[in-house]
Amino acid sequence: MRKHILGFLAFLLLIGIAVVAWLAWPDKAQLDLAAVTGQRPQITAPREQVIPTVGTAEPVGWQQGQTPVAAPGLAVRAFATGLDHPRWLYRLPNGDVLVAESNSPPREGGGIKGWVMKVLMGRVGAGVPSPNRITLLRDADGDGVAETRGVFMTGLNSPFGMTLLNGQLYIANTDALVRVPYRGGETRISATPETIVRYPGGANHWTRGLITAEDGRSLYVSVGSSSNVAENGVAAEQRRAAILQVWPDDKTSRIYAAGLRNPVGMALEPSTKALWTVVNERDMLGSDIVPDYLTAVELGDHFGWPWFYWGGYVDPRVEPKNPQLQQYSKRPDYALGPHVAALGLTFADGLKLGGRFQRGAFVGEHGSWNRKPLSGYKVVFVPFTPQGWPMKGAKPIDVLSGFLVDGKARGRPVGVIADRTGGLLVADDVGNAIWRVSAAR
Template identity: 55%
Template sequence: MFRATRPTALSIVLTLGLAACGETATLQVADGTGAAPKLPAPNATTFPTVNIAPAIGWPQGAKPTPAPGLAVAAFAQGLDHPRWLYVLPNGDVLVAESNAPASDQKPSGIKAWVAGRVMKKAGATVPSADRISLLRDADGDGVAELRTVFAKDLHSPFGMALVGDEFYVANADSVWRFPYREGDTSIAGKGVKVTDLPAGINHHWTKNLIASRDGSKLYITVGSNSNVGENGMEMEQGRAAIWELDRASGKKRLFATGLRNPNGLAWEPDTGALWTAVNERDEIGSDLVPDYVTSVQDGGFYGWPYSYYGQHVDVRVKPQQPELVAKALAPDYALGPHTASLGIAFSRGSALPAAYANGLFVGQHGSWNRKPKSGYKVIFVSFKNGKPDGVPADVLTGFLDGDENALGRPVDVRLDARGALLVTDDVGNTVWRVTAAAPGA
């Protein structure tokens, strides 16, 4: 493998010519969505397609564009790279202000250097605030008047869950437990480490978690340490997976594997199935591989790195594991290639119009490696009988301006206590609140 410790002439050329790298999509994004997406032949390139949306933030007074029948306003602004949300039983909203750990080791080489430049241009390299803030709308006007530091001195916090009086946080390297009493605006008690999580070189640092409906288990996402195992499969132990942790005993086991980078987690209200959003692999073209949402089977294997979208073999991975590929499960629903779909929330209990009564909201952070760009919006996937039904519908758009700069980038989605949809925006440093439009608006 070629390695470089500083930019080479070739890497500088690559950086200056990023817009010319790779190839152009031939599929409309819609072709890569649904229960049976159109999958073209792979188009491997020496270097990945790079098509960055430079992060510039929102002009004064600007905001995303809601779908007809919806309205959007800022719930909280001036946050520091807000990523993940959690709504407490009393209606308080927690937001993890977080980014990749500064202490993580970074792989070297031309591709890694280019990727670093991509991240910087996309606004993804700001230091992590390492805190969780509490937002409270005390007067019910849809704006958080109270903001406090709920927890600090964390390590790239992401997922959160409350079970009884125990509040759990998934850091980049571990899960911690803190005491909580209803109405608390900050955590006063000392935390206890529950379990370590794979860390070190974090190709994917975000760790999410969700409690089972009876509160006895936690389910924890851990992304892969590479694109397709190029760092060696010994570096992937315990990764590209969802773990199940028994709260009483502290024991954990692999619940599902072969999920390259699972992020959002949610319980489907009719079937009770666990669903997740997964970011798939890169460098085989702008049209591959679709990111997806899927129900997660206990013991299920979903292909990574040996195959994608079921049993489509990725010939870059050697040696192959045909016995594993033969067991690879196809996901339930494709969301389009390189959309970086992250947060998910089922709509049951929403106060939005009837069109959003039964389905899944998805926050799409947006591509950096596709021509044309994909994602950069919040979508809704309707459900019927516990499964996706129909094509995705836009909920919130306008995150790119006419020059394809990123005014904002949606991350997580969550229903608040009154059924409005909250959306984190880590470029706009805002939590947006989507409601039904006023009559006649």
């Protein structure tokens, strides 16, 4: 009898191991990445995962003399090195460059996804305490290398977006928009920041993008969701997964657009002054979906999150259902590919990269964790028409690659901006560097 019981228990154990192995088996992409990019990406049936497919590049950094690889006709060199998690960039009127050195606040949350995210964040170096500062870089002689560096501002809370408006420098902390007075040429600010508006902070998506609106009086702040698909309840997502419009003089705000899982970079398209953003879409539906995207955003838009994706595809995991929203879910304008982690965004206006890079959007793709094989880990360019829309049939063009080599990450691009001489600056938060891309001589 005892032998039979042991045999039965061994059988159950084997069945359990087989089930766990099946649940945890990595989902591999069945489509080429390019098929899930552009204005008409292939949206395949979801392959829902109980245990996430985990694939992230081990950070190894750059060795002496190594740089990313620039596209033909372009060149790249280090603008600054030795930084501490440089995430976001802002150019002041005199050409000085502000760098938000920042990291996630301590993460909470449990469950399988929470555990996986904590392990992943630790592996890629994102689990370390945030520097919580802004550094100023100055390239006074215009040679493409910052010869002056100094701490510009401290005492912040996971800062990210920055912008100037009417003599005030606004900073988007993870939980509040703050400001300090700024005079041209200042190299350090010690004033205590004044809080303008508060919003939810931290959680899975802690970064807060910030730009001045087209009216010159208000600001746009991007606030990502706290979860993947509202698994902690829709109530936990109030004023999240949205772009807020803030009137700093009145210290008031409203939700400008919603249903955006994790909007980060924002920019105004030069010819139309329309608001555009890049968005990180949901995880754990397989390696082929859902594509991150670049899209124009108008007042009152809803892009479907968490109930729908890509203009009305139903996410079966979300409860309670919201069928009445389906017909109103706006389809994004341009797919960047699944899980690329699109973060940085700037338009070509002010850049002097020539040729095919004269009109369009540059996007910093931080790189995937929930896809086999890996995606992202580069800067891409999306060509636009003179009317301010992505060119019909155009696919993303690699601008800066070489961050990912043999499954290891030398760096991971985040923010992208134009410098005062027309070069493209790229923040690399794993390589702890700022790269400058210019036209080859």
